[in-house]
Every structure is written in C-alpha cells, then in structure tokens.
Amino acid sequence: MKTESLRLQSAPVNLEELKTACANCNLREICLPAGLSEAEIHGLDELVYVRKKVRRGDALYRTDEAFDAIYAIRSGFFKTRVTTLDGRDQVTGFSMAGEILGMDGIGHDKHNCDAIALEDSEICTIPYANLEKVALEVPSLQRHFHKVMSREIIRENGVMMLLGVMRAEERLAAFLLNLSQRLNARGYSALEFNLRMTREEIGSYLGMKLETVSRLFSKFQVDGLIEVNQKYVGLRNIEGLREIYAHHTR
Amino acid sequence: MKTESLRLQSAPVNLEELKTACANCNLREICLPAGLSEAEIHGLDELVYVRKKVRRGDALYRTDEAFDAIYAIRSGFFKTRVTTLDGRDQVTGFSMAGEILGMDGIGHDKHNCDAIALEDSEICTIPYANLEKVALEVPSLQRHFHKVMSREIIRENGVMMLLGVMRAEERLAAFLLNLSQRLNARGYSALEFNLRMTREEIGSYLGMKLETVSRLFSKFQVDGLIEVNQKYVGLRNIEGLREIYAHHTR
DNA sequence: CGGTCGTTTTGATTTGGATCAAAGCTTCGT
DNA sequence: ACGAAGCTTTGATCCAAATCAAAACGACCG
Numbered sequence: 001m002k003t004e005s006l007r008l009q010s011a012p013v014n015l016e017e018l019k020t021a022c023a024n025c026n027l028r029e030i031c032l033p034a035g036l037s038e039a040e041i042h043g044l045d046e047l048v049y050v051r052k053k054v055r056r057g058d059a060l061y062r063t064d065e066a067f068d069a070i071y072a073i074r075s076g077f078f079k080t081r082v083t084t085l086d087g088r089d090q091v092t093g094f095s096m097a098g099e100i101l102g103m104d105g106i107g108h109d110k111h112n113c114d115a116i117a118l119e120d121s122e123i124c125t126i127p128y129a130n131l132e133k134v135a136l137e138v139p140s141l142q143r144h145f146h147k148v149m150s151r152e153i154i155r156e157n158g159v160m161m162l163l164g165v166m167r168a169e170e171r172l173a174a175f176l177l178n179l180s181q182r183l184n185a186r187g188y189s190a191l192e193f194n195l196r197m198t199r200e201e202i203g204s205y206l207g208m209k210l211e212t213v214s215r216l217f218s219k220f221q222v223d224g225l226i227e228v229n230q231k232y233v234g235l236r237n238i239e240g241l242r243e244i245y246a247h248h249t250r
Numbered sequence: 251m252k253t254e255s256l257r258l259q260s261a262p263v264n265l266e267e268l269k270t271a272c273a274n275c276n277l278r279e280i281c282l283p284a285g286l287s288e289a290e291i292h293g294l295d296e297l298v299y300v301r302k303k304v305r306r307g308d309a310l311y312r313t314d315e316a317f318d319a320i321y322a323i324r325s326g327f328f329k330t331r332v333t334t335l336d337g338r339d340q341v342t343g344f345s346m347a348g349e350i351l352g353m354d355g356i357g358h359d360k361h362n363c364d365a366i367a368l369e370d371s372e373i374c375t376i377p378y379a380n381l382e383k384v385a386l387e388v389p390s391l392q393r394h395f396h397k398v399m400s401r402e403i404i405r406e407n408g409v410m411m412l413l414g415v416m417r418a419e420e421r422l423a424a425f426l427l428n429l430s431q432r433l434n435a436r437g438y439s440a441l442e443f444n445l446r447m448t449r450e451e452i453g454s455y456l457g458m459k460l461e462t463v464s465r466l467f468s469k470f471q472v473d474g475l476i477e478v479n480q481k482y483v484g485l486r487n488i489e490g491l492r493e494i495y496a497h498h499t500r
Numbered sequence: 501c502g503g504t505c506g507t508t509t510t511g512a513t514t515t516g517g518a519t520c521a522a523a524g525c526t527t528c529g530t
Numbered sequence: 531a532c533g534a535a536g537c538t539t540t541g542a543t544c545c546a547a548a549t550c551a552a553a554a555c556g557a558c559c560g
Binding site for chain 2: 506507508509510
C-alpha cells in the first residue's frame with residue numbers, strides 16, 4: 001500500500017517521454033486509454049499535447065473560457081464548480097489522478113464550469129481536435145471516450161440522487177465511501193486518507209452547510225463509524241457507513 | 251404557433267421513409283443530425299434502425315437492461331429516473347421531441363436509469379454499433395454526438411445547481427422557464443402549455459414534496475406570475491419568474 | 501351515468517438543517 | 531517565532547419545507 005501523497009514525484013520531462021506519453025504512463029489502466037491494446041496506445045502518440053502544472057488554488061479552466069482541449073489528471077486533485085447569477089456556487093465534483101476534466105466544454109465550445117486545483121497538480125492537455133482525429137482512426141479510442149463521457153453522466157445522476165432524495169447523513173456517508181473506493185482503485189488505503197477539500201467545499205458538493213458537515217463528522221466519530229481530525233479521516237466501520245448510505249436507518 | 255398536442259400525427263411507415271429517416275424528419279434541425287449538411291444527413295441512412303411506439307406509462311428501457319441503442323424522441327414525452335436501494339426515486343430529467351435518450355447506457359453496457367413515457371410516444375432506435383460505425387465515417391456526426399453528450403453533462407450540472415443551492419421557489423421558476431423555452435424551440439407557445447407530469451414527478455425532479463410544488467403553484471398564481479389549473483399552466487409574468495430564478499428575492 | 505382511484509389542494513404541525521455567534525485550531529507569510 | 535487570516539468545531543435559535551391529515555377534483559371504466 002502506498003503511503004506517500006497523492007502527488008507523484010515529478011520526473012524531468014524529456015521529449016521522448018512526451019511522444020509516448022500514454023504508453024509510458026502508469027495511469028494508462030484507469031485513464032483515457034483504458035482497455036486499449038498496447039499497439040493502440042502507441043497510436044495515441046499525437047494525442048497528448050503537453051503536460052502542465054497547475055498550482056493549488058489556480059484554475060485549469062474557467063466558465064466561459066473558449067474550449068479547445070480536455071485534460072487528464074496525472075497527479076493532484078481538483079474541484080469543479082458552477083456559479084449562479086447571484087454568486088452562490090455549487091461544487092459539481094472532485095477529480096483525482098486518471099480522471100478526465102473539461103468534457104463540459106464540448107457542448108458549446110466554451111467551458112461551463114471552473115476547474116480549480118485543490119493541491120499542486122499535473123495534467124495532460126489533450127487538444128480536442130487531436131482527440132476527434134485520432135478517434136476516427138482508432139475505433140476503440142472513440143468507444144472508450146464515449147464510455148468516459150457516459151460515466152460522467154452516470155456520476156452526475158448519482159449526485160442528483162444524493163441531492164434530491166437523501167438525508168444529510170446519507171449524503172456524507174456516500175461521499176466518504178465514494179472517496180475511499182476511488183483512492184483504493186489508485187493504490188491508496190481505502191481506510192485512511194487526508195481530505196484535500198474544506199468542509200465548505202464538501203458541503204457545497206453535498207448541498208449542505210459547512211456547519212452541518214462538521215457536526216456530522218463529529219456524530220460519525222461519536223458513533224464509532226470514523227475517526228476524524230481536521231483533514232485526516234479514518235474509516236472505522238465501513239459496514240456501518242454502508243448501512244447509513246443504503247439502508248437509511250432513521 | 252402550433253396549438254395541437256405535442257404528439258405529431260403518425261404517418262403510415264413505409265420502407266422508403268425508414269431508409270431516409272433523418273433526411274425526411276422535421277426534427278432534423280434539433281435532433282442528432284443538427285448541424286450536418288444535407289449530404290451528410292443522407293449518409294445516416296443506415297443509422298436509424300426502426301421507429302417504435304411507446305405507450306404512456308411504459309418503459310423505453312429500464313435500469314440494468316443491456317444497452318445496445320440510444321433513442322431519439324420523435325414525438326411524446328418521457329421522464330428518466332434513478333432509484334435508491336431502498337426504493338426512493340429521483341426523476342433525473344424530462345425529455346421531449348428531438349432529444350436523445352439512453353446515453354447513460356454506454357458507460358457500463360447497461361442502462362443506469364428508467365425511461366418512462368409520460369404520454370404515448372414514438373421513438374427512433376439508433377443501435378449504438380451503427381452510431382459508432384457511422385461516426386467513424388462522418389466526422390461531423392462524431393462531433394455532434396459528442397456535443398449532445400456534453401450538453402447532457404451541462405444540463406445535469408444545472409440540475410445539480412438547482413438541487414444544491416436554490417430555494418424551492420427558485421427551482422420551480424427555473425423549471426417553468428426551462429420547459430417554456432424548450433417547447434418554444436419546437437414551435438409551441440412559450441406562454442401556455444399542458445404539463446405532462448404530475449406534481450409528484452415535478453417534486454421528485456426538483457427535490458421537494460408534491461405538496462410544496464402545489465403550494466408554490468398556488469403562490470405563483472396569487473402573485474400574478476402564472477395561471478395554473480391542474481395540468482394547464484399559463485405564464486403571465488415571465489420577467490417576474492426570471493427575477494425569482496436569477497435574482498433570488500428573499 | 502356513478503363509483504373508484506389517482507391526483508391536487510389546503511390546513512395544521514413538526515423538524516432537519518440553516519443561520520447566527522463565538523471560540524479553538526492551523527497554516528502561512530514576514 | 532509571531533500575528534493574521536482562514537478553517538473547524540460547537541452551541542443556541544430559527545425557519546423553509548416535510549409530514550400528517552382531509553377534503554375536493556377529474557378521469558377512466560364498467
């Protein structure tokens with residue numbers, strides 16, 4: 001089990017590595033090329049334009065900026081958010097290594113949300129024009145890209161369900177279980193992690209106020225479900241969390 | 251301004267019509283082929299498999315059913331919904347003529363929600379294998395399909411904002427304005443329409459109870475914003491609704 | 501027609517989470 | 531190493547919407 005931070009150590013970037021970005025990348029199993037054969041992955045040489053660092057707090061893109069690329073997260077952590085006309089905002093998701101950002105931009109050739117780094121991050125820029133072109137030549141890439149977009153639709157369906165029908169406790173349990181599962185899929189502990197986002201950001205995502213998030217963390221701790229201390233969270237009773245999430249003990 | 255029902259009159263289906271389905275369809279400007287040239291649309295001959303009727307109350311597809319096609323609505327009205335493990339459900343959207351259903355199925359080769367007809371409807375089945383194949387040959391179709399999926403992501407972002415940050419009044423105003431705008435885009439009155447869904451379905455979509463929907467309809471009527479009588483809704487003060495939606499008068 | 505069932509409206513009451521408030525922690529810049 | 535600014539926790543109070551309840555309305559069917 002890896003114990004270091006989510007940030008991968010940054011290697012010096014050389015041209016050779018850039019040209020075979022996806023083939024060499026240790027995220028290829030969970031990122032855009034997932035499911036492609038070795039040969040097909042080598043066909044992606046021209047896909048990835050360049051890696052870029054995004055500092056904690058900086059935007060990868062912002063609402064209304066012209067869209068011309070999607071992004072694969074190599075390391076780090078992002079939130080996406082939309083803002084109402086009167087300035088309230090809603091966090092629409094949290095994204096980690098191997099996940100794709102920016103697909104919201106395709107629909108109207110401009111981005112529909114802000115993507116903000118919650119820690120220093122590194123991303124691969126995939127110009128959309130390249131993606132379109134390569135997808136025409138590599139059918140399995142086209143198919144997989146459709147899957148990635150569809151899964152984003154499915155994910156958002158799940159968030160709508162969280163927000164529409166679940167109670168605050170259930171939402172927070174669902175959030176913790178989801179984070180745990182995604183970290184685990186990346187080789188980190190499913191039982192212990194450090195949150196990258198604030199209580200306010202969690203609350204915005206889950207449709208509740210930061211005070212409610214804090215109170216529920218405390219309650220879960222008293223109930224022996226988790227141990228929590230500032231950003232640290234340890235899951236002490238996963239089954240209990242699942243019951244809250246699924247069975248709806250009221 | 252058309253005044254008849256949303257249901258288009260059904261013409262006898264003959265083979266010739268089927269073979270050139272999209273080219274002959276009066277929805278081609280807002281449906282999947284939108285933005286394609288006449289020549290390109292004729293390239294879609296093999297895309298659409300067959301038209302099918304779905305009776306009011308019947309499912310076009312259900313959660314966990316194997317996915318093999320997406321659907322374009324020719325006439326009628328649908329709701330999509332997801333269900334929690336303990337049986338509560340969340341309406342995730344309402345769909346009308348020209349809109350595409352089923353893209354949630356691509357991600358895991360099975361559907362992720364139920365699509366239920368709210369009135370007798372007619373749909374075009376687009377086998378996903380055909381779509382993939384034709385998209386490789388008609389780049390503008392590939393691009394437009396990406397746009398359609400991306401817009402679904404954007405739409406869901408909007409619903410997340412409704413559910414996460416807006417108050418009940420704002421949600422209902424947003425809902426009415428959105429319906430009005432979409433009906434208008436299809437040639438119907440923007441100011442008067444008959445709802446196809448119940449108060450309970452509206453409530454489920456907007457994350458509130460049916461009684462709250464009913465009370466707000468009554469309040470909007472008292473405030474002179476709308477006239478409402480069972481399924482009939484007339485918008486009497488669109489600007490007022492926009493203010494509630496956008497400016498958040500509290 | 502008349503009865504039944506699903507839908508809608510409206511009223512009375514309750515409550516989960518918001519809001520307001522204040523103190524304790526952490527982190528970061530100088 | 532210190533001070534300020536930003537997070538987090540916890541308490542007290544309030545309120546928007548849920549829940550409970552019942553009557554009215556409409557559509558469909560035998």
